[in-house]
Amino acid sequence: MHGNFFWYDLMTTDTVAAAKFYGAVVGWGTQDSGSKDYTLFTVAGAGLLGLMPEPKEMCDAGAPPCWLGYVQVDDVDAAVARIEKLGGKKMRDPVTVPDVIRFCPVADPQGAGFLVAKPMPRAEMPKLPPNHVGTVGWRELYAGDGSKIFGFYAEAFGWTKGDAMDMGPMGTYRLVEADGVRIGGIMRAPEPARPMWLYYFGVGSTDRATARITAGGGAVLHGPGEVPGGALVVQARDPQGAAFALVGPA
Numbered sequence: 001m002h003g004n005f006f007w008y009d010l011m012t013t014d015t016v017a018a019a020k021f022y023g024a025v026v027g028w029g030t031q032d033s034g035s036k037d038y039t040l041f042t043v044a045g046a047g048l049l050g051l052m053p054e055p056k057e058m059c060d061a062g063a064p065p066c067w068l069g070y071v072q073v074d075d076v077d078a079a080v081a082r083i084e085k086l087g088g089k090k091m092r093d094p095v096t097v098p099d100v101i102r103f104c105p106v107a108d109p110q111g112a113g114f115l116v117a118k119p120m121p122r123a124e125m126p127k128l129p130p131n132h133v134g135t136v137g138w139r140e141l142y143a144g145d146g147s148k149i150f151g152f153y154a155e156a157f158g159w160t161k162g163d164a165m166d167m168g169p170m171g172t173y174r175l176v177e178a179d180g181v182r183i184g185g186i187m188r189a190p191e192p193a194r195p196m197w198l199y200y201f202g203v204g205s206t207d208r209a210t211a212r213i214t215a216g217g218g219a220v221l222h223g224p225g226e227v228p229g230g231a232l233v234v235q236a237r238d239p240q241g242a243a244f245a246l247v248g249p250a
Helices: 015-025 056-060 076-085 146-157 206-215
Strands: 005-012 029-035 038-043 046-053 066-072 095-097 101-107 113-119 136-143 160-166 172-178 181-188 196-202 219-226 231-237 243-249
Touching: 005 015, 005 113, 005 136, 015 029, 015 038, 015 046, 015 206, 029 046, 066 196, 066 243, 076 101, 076 113, 076 146, 113 196, 136 146, 136 243, 146 160, 146 172, 146 181, 206 219, 206 231, 206 243
Parallel strands: 005 046, 066 113, 136 181, 196 243
Antiparallel strands: 005 066, 029 038, 038 046, 095 101, 101 113, 136 196, 160 172, 172 181, 219 231, 231 243
């Protein structure tokens, strides 16, 4: 679906340790992708996320390990041109993996990174029910200025505004939709965080998964805490430094 997230990659400095950590915390399995430096995280036996070494240029620039989401577009080159016209940035030229995907890493005008991509017809994505354990259940953009950055995503991908919640000193939390489906929220990044996307992985028990974060060498940054709708969420960093979050039933 054009304008919606459909895939996620972890770029990290230790793929073996990361596979063990997320296997314990979220319950993912791993699977050989057929590519030397790319492993699939699996949910119910289906590959739904990727794991790869952090590129040398990112390491050399001092960038921490991170999760990156892929937004599906009908034409990668046209999407990149539109992003640049709207004040975003192309991080490198588009890449095509034959019979699999064409993609390009980009950043929005405030610096939050993600990818635009078009999966090839032969690379149909596995389907699991919404909120299935192990899948991405929510996405949050921590922005420099949430009110200004929404216009970029609306113009780039056709996103529309959902409800807004007043969070007091933290500003406004704006829900966003793609094709009428609620996909995430936008809020001002708390100091000293830089603009970034944060992805929430579904778990059966947030409390038990939180205990596994610390047992596995990760760090809990916030929570667990209840959010509107009754779910429990926790925000954390894995042992290599990549930020992530978990969401589960109260």
